[in-house]
Amino acid sequence: MIRILVGTILCVICAGIATAAERGKVTNLPIPRFVSLKADEGNVRRGPSLSHRIDWVFTHRNMPLVVTGEHGHWRRVQDRDGQGGWVHYSLLSGTRNVIIEADLTPLHVKPDPDSPINAYAESGVIARLGACSLDWCRIIAGGNKGWTPKSALWGVGPEEIRE
Numbered sequence: 489m490i491r492i493l494v495g496t497i498l499c500v501i502c503a504g505i506a507t508a509a510e511r512g513k514v515t516n517l518p519i520p521r522f523v524s525l526k527a528d529e530g531n532v533r534r535g536p537s538l539s540h541r542i543d544w545v546f547t548h549r550n551m552p553l554v555v556t557g558e559h560g561h562w563r564r565v566q567d568r569d570g571q572g573g574w575v576h577y578s579l580l581s582g583t584r585n586v587i588i589e590a591d592l593t594p595l596h597v598k599p600d601p602d603s604p605i606n607a608y609a610e611s612g613v614i615a616r617l618g619a620c621s622l623d624w625c626r627i628i629a630g631g632n633k634g635w636t637p638k639s640a641l642w643g644v645g646p647e648e649i650r651e
Contacts, residue, residue, distance in 0.1 A: 512555070512557075513558055514559070515558060517555075519557065522553070522554055522645075523553055523563075524550050524581045524582075525546050526549070526579055527549065527579045528549050530545065530546040531576075532574070532575055533562075533574045536559035536574045550583075551614060552585045552587055552642065553567055562574045562576060568642040583616075584650075585616055586643035587614055587615075587641070587642045588612065590640040593610075593637075593640045594607075594634075599635040606633065607629075607632035609636070615628060615641075616629070619650050620649055625638050625641055
């Protein structure tokens with residue numbers, strides 16, 4: 489009885505470690521991870537090959553996506569709405585972009601809510617991601633630069649820190 493209990497506990501612990509450090513079988517990069525659409529258009533397929541049906545087409549260059557799986561030259565991706573499928577890796581870039589989630593998001597001079605505001609970004613705008621602290625990220629959108637709360641962005645992890 490004790491052996492079964494100890495074995496079960498070890499299995500649960502090992503499963504937790506495997507999940508926390510999951511790596512892609514093709515690239516050995518973390519999964520999930522954020523990427524961006526490199527092309528103006530990207531076919532999203534039901535499976536990882538050209539013989540699979542195209543369900544829809546992503547049509548926004550630099551749109552952030554999250555990679556949730558890998559198979560050969562194909563990556564399973566999702567957009568911010570949870571829609572996704574399989575995209576050929578040549579259509580993806582490691583360049584990091586984010587989508588502004590909140591309308592009229594202020595871009596501050598410093599990562600401080602009391603600092604002056606450079607500009608405001610509308611909801612849905614795709615911006616280039618720069619440095620991030622635990623709560624703030626520096627972005628560039630339409631030639632405007634500034635710091636915005638991480639909670640106003642999609643395409644960056646809540647615990648992610650970037651220099």
